[in-house]
Amino acid sequence: MKLLFENIDEPGLATREVYERRGGYESLRKALAMEPEAVLAELEASGLRGRGGAGFAMGKKVSFLPKGSIEKYLVCNADESEPGTFKDRELMQKSPHMLIEGIVIASYAAGASRSFIYIRGEYVQQADILDAALVQARAAGYVGEDILGSGHSLSLVVHRGAGAYICGEETGLLDSLEGKRGNPRLKPPFPANQGLYQGPTLINNVETLATVPAIIRIGGEGYAKLGTDTSKGTKLVSVSGHVKRPGNYEIELGVPSREIVYGLAGGLSEGREVKCWFPGGSSSPVLTKDDLDLPYDFDSMAKAGSMLGSGAIIVVDDSTPILDVALKVAKFYAHESCGKCTPCREGTNWTVKMLERIETGEATPMDLEIMASVQEHIIGNCLCVLGDAMAMPIGSMIAKFRDEFERHIEQVRAAHAPAAGAPALTGALA
Amino acid sequence: MTPKLRQEIEAKMALYPDRHSATLPALEAAQRVYGWCSPQALEEVAEAMDVTPAYLESVATFYDMLETEPAGRHSIYVCTNISCSLLGADELFRSIADAAGDDPEFNVRPFECLGACDIAPIASVDGVYVGPLSTEDVPQLLEDIRCERPVLPNKQLVKRPCADPGASA
Ligand SMILES: Cc1cc2nc3c(=O)[nH]c(=O)nc-3n(C[C@H](O)[C@H](O)[C@H](O)COP(=O)(O)O)c2cc1C
Ligand code: SF4
Ligand code: FES
Numbered sequence: 001m002k003l004l005f006e007n008i009d010e011p012g013l014a015t016r017e018v019y020e021r022r023g024g025y026e027s028l029r030k031a032l033a034m035e036p037e038a039v040l041a042e043l044e045a046s047g048l049r050g051r052g053g054a055g056f057a058m059g060k061k062v063s064f065l066p067k068g069s070i071e072k073y074l075v076c077n078a079d080e081s082e083p084g085t086f087k088d089r090e091l092m093q094k095s096p097h098m099l100i101e102g103i104v105i106a107s108y109a110a111g112a113s114r115s116f117i118y119i120r121g122e123y124v125q126q127a128d129i130l131d132a133a134l135v136q137a138r139a140a141g142y143v144g145e146d147i148l149g150s151g152h153s154l155s156l157v158v159h160r161g162a163g164a165y166i167c168g169e170e171t172g173l174l175d176s177l178e179g180k181r182g183n184p185r186l187k188p189p190f191p192a193n194q195g196l197y198q199g200p201t202l203i204n205n206v207e208t209l210a211t212v213p214a215i216i217r218i219g220g221e222g223y224a225k226l227g228t229d230t231s232k233g234t235k236l237v238s239v240s241g242h243v244k245r246p247g248n249y250e251i252e253l254g255v256p257s258r259e260i261v262y263g264l265a266g267g268l269s270e271g272r273e274v275k276c277w278f279p280g281g282s283s284s285p286v287l288t289k290d291d292l293d294l295p296y297d298f299d300s301m302a303k304a305g306s307m308l309g310s311g312a313i314i315v316v317d318d319s320t321p322i323l324d325v326a327l328k329v330a331k332f333y334a335h336e337s338c339g340k341c342t343p344c345r346e347g348t349n350w351t352v353k354m355l356e357r358i359e360t361g362e363a364t365p366m367d368l369e370i371m372a373s374v375q376e377h378i379i380g381n382c383l384c385v386l387g388d389a390m391a392m393p394i395g396s397m398i399a400k401f402r403d404e405f406e407r408h409i410e411q412v413r414a415a416h417a418p419a420a421g422a423p424a425l426t427g428a429l430a
Numbered sequence: 431m432t433p434k435l436r437q438e439i440e441a442k443m444a445l446y447p448d449r450h451s452a453t454l455p456a457l458e459a460a461q462r463v464y465g466w467c468s469p470q471a472l473e474e475v476a477e478a479m480d481v482t483p484a485y486l487e488s489v490a491t492f493y494d495m496l497e498t499e500p501a502g503r504h505s506i507y508v509c510t511n512i513s514c515s516l517l518g519a520d521e522l523f524r525s526i527a528d529a530a531g532d533d534p535e536f537n538v539r540p541f542e543c544l545g546a547c548d549i550a551p552i553a554s555v556d557g558v559y560v561g562p563l564s565t566e567d568v569p570q571l572l573e574d575i576r577c578e579r580p581v582l583p584n585k586q587l588v589k590r591p592c593a594d595p596g597a598s599a
Contacts, residue, residue: 008592009591009592081542082543083511083542083543084513084543085543086546090592094592114447121454121458121493121495122495122545122557124557125557125588159455160458162458162495164492164494165542178450178451179448179453179489181488197448239593240513240547240548241512241513241516246513246548246550246593247548248548248593248594264593264594314516325512329512
């Protein structure tokens with residue numbers, strides 16, 4: 001069942017004409033003929049959970065916005081910078097009108113009159129495509145004043161970021177959109193009450209909003225028939241790393257993970273096996289080949305000690321040292337930490353240094369213990385979850401591949417052990 | 431400041447209920463004109479936006495795509511994050527950096543995940559994504575940039591079909 005990718009490679013789908021020929025903007029007409037409360041009821045009935053990482057029920061989030069005539073905002077999170085994630089990119093590039101239609105319908109349900117798409121600055125081509133689609137949507141009266149005579153009005157601006165992972169975190173994003181450094185804010189207050197310009201704000205991921213037209217088309221209940229009890233619907237999965245056919249796939253939630261890695265993405269190259277895989281971007285604790293038969297859905301991944309996150313599966317084969325993986329991951333979070341909280345700023349930097357000591361043979365197995373406990377001290381002690389986003393995968397690697405770390409420490413130390421009579425090496429490798 | 435740049439910044443400010451929201455678009459526009467967020471660029475943006483240069487500088491230093499030092503005219507971001515590095519990105523980065531040498535036209539930088547791990551290892555050349563790249567592509571890549579031609583036309587991301595076999599063409 002394809003809802004988002006149904007016509008994705010149709011030539012010209014990014015234009016209004018072709019999108020409309022495929023039934024585009026019919027859902028918007030249908031929604032505008034309903035009361036906003038009825039549209040919201042469909043969203044709640046669908047059970048759609050946010051596709052940006054946290055998996056919070058979308059309908060419920062809309063219902064948290066205060067009622068009444070105060071100015072409300074809708075912000076689409078198109079920052080997509082969780083390593084391994086590239087699904088929103090393909091959607092925006094090939095089907096920009098689907099996102100615009102979803103935003104207009106969601107704004108109607110939420111009573112929002114101003115909206116923004118915050119797109120990461122690196123997505124230059126996709127932002128240009130969105131801008132072009134927006135011009136067409138405005139000309140057709142789908143965006144702007146009194147949309148299709150419904151009385152509902154919405155402005156929409158494509159806002160380009162400038163390269164900072166932390167701006168994907170919703171409150172960092174809001175500060176960035178207000179023209180500041182993208183530092184996360186203390187929560188509460190939550191954006192639903194005090195978000196952009198202190199006003200009530202609905203923030204959703206691109207894929208979440210792009211799913212809205214399909215929900216209106218097939219009905220909330222129809223959508224809820226797809227997937228599992230607690231993970232409804234279809235999901236875009238970005239598969240990358242050591243697989244033969246990396247790319248985006250639309251799956252029904254709950255399919256076996258093996259079917260995604262080996263079926264859709266073609267498995268690994270001849271003779272190689274899965275060493276570990278990230279089920280939800282580089283922030284998710286790694287799983288091993290023994291976990292491949294788990295259904296791919298929110299709860300199964302959580303039960304296995306990891307998370308579905310943004311739906312980005314990164315596959316690492318058995319020829320790759322786990323230390324290399326850990327270093328890459330830790331360096332990324334150290335670079336992207338905004339520095340506001342001590343455990344995150346110091347913990348990410350310290351972890352990188354520790355891993356480098358392991359690499360050069362200066363560490364002892366005791367240091368693994370300390371490193372594991374540092375990860376535990378980061379978790380839950382910061383303003384946003386960026387610190388956790390490093391601590392969780394690194395912690396999982398130490399727990400699951402401890403032997404390999406220890407062997408590495410021993411091997412490097414042995415290789416550099418001073419010959420009898422020679423002066424002992426101190427500090428870094430001579 | 432050129433009248434065109436001022437117009438662009440004013441048009442951006444008009445899009446938002448609060449003019450400060452135009453900060454990133456304004457800095458990006460100024461960087462396009464001056465090559466980087468130079469003191470002069472910041473002064474002029476500050477004047478057009480009625481904010482202080484210090485404020486703009488504090489914002490500019492936060493974002494990877496805003497250059498706070500003089501930089502080459504052509505940016506080449508090479509992703510060295512996890513999925514790309516599993517497929518040789520670190521070697522690719524070194525190869526591009528070596529080949530570009532100290533040519534002042536190029537701004538070669540290692541970058542975090544660019545959101546195109548499906549064509550790993552990848553680079554973004556002035557915003558155009560190309561991949562999967564090998565070190566053998568490097569001479570052509572630099573040559574295309576030097577000649578102001580489209581870079582590696584058959585490796586451009588925007589031309590790729592969706593990997594999902596169920597997505598109808
Ligand atoms: C460090 C960090 C980075 C994030 N990056 C993104 C991102 O790039 N895109 C995104 O949609 N959500 C991202 N999120 C999640 C958002 O904070 C937020 O939960 C999401 O945009 C809500 O939309 P949804 O409910 O539709 O998923 C990130 C969260 C954190 C803590
Ligand atoms: S946890 Fe890290 S990234 Fe998040 S606010 Fe604190 S220092 Fe910044
Ligand atoms: S890791 Fe290189 S594009 Fe994602």
